[in-house]
Amino acid sequence: MSNAPRGHLPAPVPGLASALVWGAGQLINRQAGKAACFFVCFAALVGWEMGTGNYYAGMDFDARGNGGFFVKGLWGLFTLGSQAREVTLTGLTDGDNSIILLANGLIALLTLALLSIIWIWSIRDAARYRASLNAGGERESSLDYLKRLWEGAFAYIMLSPGMVLMVFMSVLPIMFGILIAFTNYNRDHLPPKNLVGWVGFDNFGAIFSVPAWTQTFLGVLVWTFVWAVVSTAAAYGFGFLQAVLLANQKVKFPRMWRSIFLLPWAVPAIVSALVFRSMFNGQFGPISQWLMDVGLTDERIYWFTDASNPNLARGIALLINLWISFPFFMALVGGVLTNIDDSYYEAARMDGASPLQQLRHITFPVVHRTVAPLLILSFVTNFNNFGLVYFLTEGGPDNADYRFAGSTDLLVTWLFKLTLNNQLYNIGAVMSLFIFLIVGTISVWNLNRSKAIREL
Amino acid sequence: MTAKTAERPAPTRPQRRRISGGRKDTIASVFIHLELLVVALIVIFPLLWVVGASLSPGDGLGAVSPFPADATFDHYIDLFTETNYGRWYLNSLYVATLNMIGSVALAALCGYVFSRVRFKGRKAGMLSILILQMFPAFVAAIAVYMLFLNFGLLDSLTGLALVSIAAALPYNIWLMKGYTDNLPASLDEAAAIDGASRLTIFRKIILPLMRPMLTFVAITQFTLPWMDFILPRLLLQSPDKQTVALGLFQMISDEYSNAYTTFAAGAVFLAVPITILYIILQRYLVTGAAAGAEKG
Numbered sequence: 001m002s003n004a005p006r007g008h009l010p011a012p013v014p015g016l017a018s019a020l021v022w023g024a025g026q027l028i029n030r031q032a033g034k035a036a037c038f039f040v041c042f043a044a045l046v047g048w049e050m051g052t053g054n055y056y057a058g059m060d061f062d063a064r065g066n067g068g069f070f071v072k073g074l075w076g077l078f079t080l081g082s083q084a085r086e087v088t089l090t091g092l093t094d095g096d097n098s099i100i101l102l103a104n105g106l107i108a109l110l111t112l113a114l115l116s117i118i119w120i121w122s123i124r125d126a127a128r129y130r131a132s133l134n135a136g137g138e139r140e141s142s143l144d145y146l147k148r149l150w151e152g153a154f155a156y157i158m159l160s161p162g163m164v165l166m167v168f169m170s171v172l173p174i175m176f177g178i179l180i181a182f183t184n185y186n187r188d189h190l191p192p193k194n195l196v197g198w199v200g201f202d203n204f205g206a207i208f209s210v211p212a213w214t215q216t217f218l219g220v221l222v223w224t225f226v227w228a229v230v231s232t233a234a235a236y237g238f239g240f241l242q243a244v245l246l247a248n249q250k251v252k253f254p255r256m257w258r259s260i261f262l263l264p265w266a267v268p269a270i271v272s273a274l275v276f277r278s279m280f281n282g283q284f285g286p287i288s289q290w291l292m293d294v295g296l297t298d299e300r301i302y303w304f305t306d307a308s309n310p311n312l313a314r315g316i317a318l319l320i321n322l323w324i325s326f327p328f329f330m331a332l333v334g335g336v337l338t339n340i341d342d343s344y345y346e347a348a349r350m351d352g353a354s355p356l357q358q359l360r361h362i363t364f365p366v367v368h369r370t371v372a373p374l375l376i377l378s379f380v381t382n383f384n385n386f387g388l389v390y391f392l393t394e395g396g397p398d399n400a401d402y403r404f405a406g407s408t409d410l411l412v413t414w415l416f417k418l419t420l421n422n423q424l425y426n427i428g429a430v431m432s433l434f435i436f437l438i439v440g441t442i443s444v445w446n447l448n449r450s451k452a453i454r455e456l
Numbered sequence: 457m458t459a460k461t462a463e464r465p466a467p468t469r470p471q472r473r474r475i476s477g478g479r480k481d482t483i484a485s486v487f488i489h490l491e492l493l494v495v496a497l498i499v500i501f502p503l504l505w506v507v508g509a510s511l512s513p514g515d516g517l518g519a520v521s522p523f524p525a526d527a528t529f530d531h532y533i534d535l536f537t538e539t540n541y542g543r544w545y546l547n548s549l550y551v552a553t554l555n556m557i558g559s560v561a562l563a564a565l566c567g568y569v570f571s572r573v574r575f576k577g578r579k580a581g582m583l584s585i586l587i588l589q590m591f592p593a594f595v596a597a598i599a600v601y602m603l604f605l606n607f608g609l610l611d612s613l614t615g616l617a618l619v620s621i622a623a624a625l626p627y628n629i630w631l632m633k634g635y636t637d638n639l640p641a642s643l644d645e646a647a648a649i650d651g652a653s654r655l656t657i658f659r660k661i662i663l664p665l666m667r668p669m670l671t672f673v674a675i676t677q678f679t680l681p682w683m684d685f686i687l688p689r690l691l692l693q694s695p696d697k698q699t700v701a702l703g704l705f706q707m708i709s710d711e712y713s714n715a716y717t718t719f720a721a722g723a724v725f726l727a728v729p730i731t732i733l734y735i736i737l738q739r740y741l742v743t744g745a746a747a748g749a750e751k752g
Contacts, residue, residue, distance in 0.1 A: 099602065100607070103603055103607070152575070154569075154573065154575075154654055155569050155573040155575035155578070156575065158565055158566070158568075158569045158573075159565075159566055159569055159570075159581070161562060161565075162562040162563075162565065162566045162625060162629070163566075163581075165562070165618065165621065165622045165625065166585075166588065166622050166625055166626070168622075169596075169600065169618055169619050169621075169622030169623070170588055170591070170596050170622045170623060170625075170626075171588065172603070173596045173597075173599035173600045173603055174588070174591050174596050174599060176599045176602065176603060177596070177598065177599035177602075180599070180602070242495065245488050245491060245492065246492075248488060250481065250484065250485040250488060251485075251488060251489070251492070252489070257492050257496065259735065260496045260499055260500060261495065261496070261499060262734075262735060262738060263499055263500070263503060263731065264499055265734065266730070266731040266732075266733075266734035266735050266738075267503065267727050267730070267731050268679070268682060268683045268726060268727055268730050268731075269683060270683045270685065270701050270704070270705075271506075271704075271723045271726060271727045272502070274704060274705065274708050274719075274723060275502050275503075275505070275506045275720075275723065276502060277708065278517055278708065278716065279502060279505065281517060284516065284517040284518040285517070286505070286520065323498070323499070323502075328742070328745070331738065331742045332742055332745075332746060335742060335743070335746075370746065374745070374746060384592045386685070386686055387683070387685060390685070391685070391705065394709075412592065415598070416598075416686065419598050419601075420689075420690070425602065428598060429598075429599075432591075432592075432598065435592055436590065436591050436592070439590050439591075439592060440587070440590040443589075443590045444590075447586070
């Protein structure tokens with residue numbers, strides 16, 4: 001109270017000062033240390049722009065030629081470059097590389113967003129502190145403030161390594177990927193040879209207006225859903241059956257059987273998929289050789305390459321996925337079964353319930369309560385089961401009606417082919433957005449039912 | 457209705473069934489064992505077949521038998537003398553170790569903070585992590601590829617490990633947070649009264665209690681790079697930077713290479729350690745996965 005300011009300066013004044021020059025408001029409030037901290041951030045921003053740009057007195061300003069990291073970055077983000085590489089008498093000129101401009105612009109935008117938090121903080125801090133002084137509050141030295149800040153910042157300091165990694169390795173790429181969906185970045189527009197431009201929703205339109213794209217998209221989408229639903233249901237059903245059988249008291253050596261059945265889960269999926277791929281190889285694979293030896297077929301069966309019989313490939317792929325995924329559900333259900341109180345069954349037997357009725361009305365409901373959340377997870381995993389399909393069939397057999405997709409291709413494997421083999425980055429990005437929307441909707445729906453959100 | 461009518465004969469029923477069910481039980485038991493045997497054969501056969509293939513003499517797929525008469529270990533020797541398998545194995549080991557250490561450390565720390573510390577932006581942080589987790593890792597991978605391609609960052613094993621850590625981090629943080637939520641808060645309150653700092657509480661009290669979840673994350677993150685294909689395929693290029701999964705896929709997908717038995721040896725050599733690890737730690741792995749699903 002002793003050193004309260006002489007005049008009553010209205011609170012917005014220091015706030016406004018800080019808005020113009022960061023830290024100026026704090027200086028008016030006579031908090032030099034704090035002012036210096038904000039000013040350093042401000043100076044860094046301006047210095048970075050000046051240092052990376054090309055600023056001099058009396059210049060003609062042009063964002064492309066003179067802009068620094070931020071100005072040129074934002075310019076690049078909006079225009080994606082204005083000069084393509086050209087062949088002149090003296091050789092190739094330096095054209096704009098649209099994709100690098102886009103990425104740089106995104107980084108500049110993220111950095112600006114981060115800095116603007118500091119900016120808003122400095123404005124609010126200056127105005128609030130002045131308001132509290134005007135109301136007769138105590139003075140606080142900059143050092144005390146920083147100490148207070150430090151103690152409150154434990155969480156942020158501990159989180160920062162993980163967050164920084166995620167921002168640069170997942171958030172930035174995801175934003176970049178989303179933006180690509182609105183450009184024409186593909187094999188016809190490859191920087192640095194050509195410029196890439198914004199095309200708005202054209203790519204989304206193409207998926208639904210070009211018949212070949214629509215047909216492929218819908219075909220692959222339906223198969224992906226069938227694949228995910230059937231895979232999950234089959235693995236759960238068969239895993240449940242095996243677990244119940246193993247829990248039967250008549251079974252000799254249950255541990256031995258259990259260990260054997262767990263093997264497909266323990267063996268790396270890539271190894272299993274590649275082994276099955278060779279067993280079902282059309283030309284040399286042992287399976288069709290045996291079928292011929294036994295006399296079931298006269299000629300070799302091209303399991304995964306026979307374009308006239310896509311459902312054979314699909315069915316075999318589903319069976320192989322069942323082989324890989326049932327043990328996990330078996331182990332899970334087995335764990336639940338051992339925890340069901342025996343008194344339930346005793347009571348049921350007293351009431352004369354048959355074993356089948358006991359299974360239906362006691363075992364299944366109890367098990368299902370534990371397993372249900374995993375079904376969604378399993379559905380999503382299968383929806384994006386790149387490994388199995390790619391290793392097993394590589395999407396084959398070929399489908400003449402599809403664009404760059406085979407009959408067993410899932411959305412993810414199609415996306416992979418579009419991007420890596422065909423350089424259709426823009427269509428691939430649209431595809432990723434669709435996958436995100438589908439997976440996101442299912443996850444949100446699932447979360448809404450679970451308690452995770454409410455416990456946040 | 458059915459329950460009521462069944463009430464009266466109930467006391468005698470179990471006994472009667474046991475006496476008369478003797479033969480029926482035997483038949484049921486035979487059928488159950490028959491089913492188990494058939495499933496066991498289907499489960500074991502492909503595995504036996506690939507082991508047999510790795511021991512078969514000759515090179516091609518056509519000559520492979522599950523029980524080779526003149527078994528040979530030549531292909532395992534070829535693996536390390538003729539191919540780059542040793543290099544791939546070390547590369548995978550490097551990425552796997554880095555991925556495991558980084559994932560466990562970051563996820564445990566972030567999970568603890570989100571679970572126990574109340575701070576501004578906590579809810580927003582958890583929600584954004586949740587949304588981030590819904591993007592298939594694969595989608596980010598393709599964008600990472602485009603970025604790395606344009607900035608010339610491709611072909612680095614450390615970069616691959618960092619991207620893998622970041623891709624799995626949102627899910628792992630949720631796992632750790634969910635697990636820590638269930639630990640009694642009275643423990644850290646008592647320690648806080650004794651004057652322990654938050655970091656000490658984390659290290660001395662919470663971390664030891666997190667062990668089952670730490671094991672789960674460690675195993676899954678250690679084994680993932682051995683099987684992962686998309687990320688390394690996108691981010692690695694030069695022959696001496698390949699991982700085992702890439703190398704094996706190349707061996708088998710190359711139409712003209714006639715080295716099936718060597719591939720089989722490589723597959724067995726990759727699968728055996730991971731299989732043993734999974735079987736030993738199965739309890740942790742199954743309960744960990746179940747806990748993850750409940751927490752979204």
